[in-house]
Amino acid sequence: MAPAALPVSAAPHSRFVVVQPIRPKLCAGCRRGPLAMLILEDAAPRCLDCADLGHLVFLARGDTALTRRAREESGLSAVVVRFNRRKGRYERQGVLVEEPALAQAEERCLADAESRRRRRIRDARRRAAQDARFAEAFAAEILRLFPGCPQDRAQEISAHASLRGSGRVGRSAAGRALSEGAVVCAVVASVRHLDTPYDRLLMNGLPRYAARRQIAAAVEARLRAWRDTGVGEEDTGTR
Template sequence: MDLVAPVVVEPLRRRRCSECHQGPLERMIVEFNATVCLDCADLGHLVFLRRGHTALTRRAREGSSLWAVVVRHNRRRTRYERQGLLVEEEALAAAEAACLADAEARARRRARDASRRARRDAEITATLEREILRLFPGCPGERAAEIAAHAATKGSGRVGRTAAGRALDRGAVTAAVRAAVRHVDTDYDALLMAGVPRHQARTTIAPAVEAVLRAWRTE
């Protein structure tokens, strides 16, 4: 048998119950063109659940033996629009508990996923650091660690996050080291701030970069 839920209206103007004459009514139903309050309609024991939380709404509706749809007329759109549901208080409490359990489970899963990603990121960084020291054994350990951490920052699009970087391609690793030397060990940034075009600035500081790389290639 198909279920037909009662429709409860939030009136736009003051109304009184045609049976008990209480008012103004926050919510009402219309029976035979007459306004009836929720108590007289035997819906007064239900509690309002505003729309917006799909899972909570579904669970509360499924757990409630009696429920009603709440609507309000939108004058601009000339139509009635759903505002939420009236459900049994016990059903709403059970639905809230179930959704809270789901939220806690999702939070635990997100924490586990974050932990796995952090371990993976640490592995990528450590592997890149070892490769930097293999290619440039004269590079100070702290610089190698800084370069690896910078190049492997997640979401940065830098060398360490590219396929070539993860595969420890020699050219990609060298590019990461060269970029670090360019910014830290030369006047490259100052030249850019002075308005020198990028390609000209790179040409100017290229000898200094290569001198550092040659020194780092030997122990």
């Protein structure tokens, strides 16, 4: 059963508390009803028109920024609550504010949303430029360590290893620091998958470590060829 009196905590920082009744209620003044919303005056229910709040519009809870701004813009406002029988307490459902105030608040929030959208675009461009510079540096380090590696292949390895959010070696701390170990790992992974029958062995059911042992010589031969600028790509094919 709903309590007879509304707790003060139901509507902090608000002079007016409007109730969404859980049982049909008639206005004690004009006798209209059942009321979707009412305000208690001297323990008697009054409709919003009789309480001089009928010109306000309801803004449901959920958008904290919009609610805060609507109340800031509104000269008159009220908190709307409803009694939750299961929890035994009143819970906020939203606010009543002046319609022009709500329109102004919506415009301010839209302006903020546009600012956030533009900031996201700027941030995305900045990250893309950073990623491009990093991929270029990663490819340059590949070519320094493996001068015989074709340039387009080095760029391909770099782009794959340094893809943002991929969790690959290029995005690790060592990869971002362009450590030799991380760069070599990226090159080895590329050679293993693209220049040896490693993937086919896995698909045929060979355990990963056994497959790696089987193609280790081919991987090393390709790495040796790329370290030696005098050996051409055509001399090291393994497939």
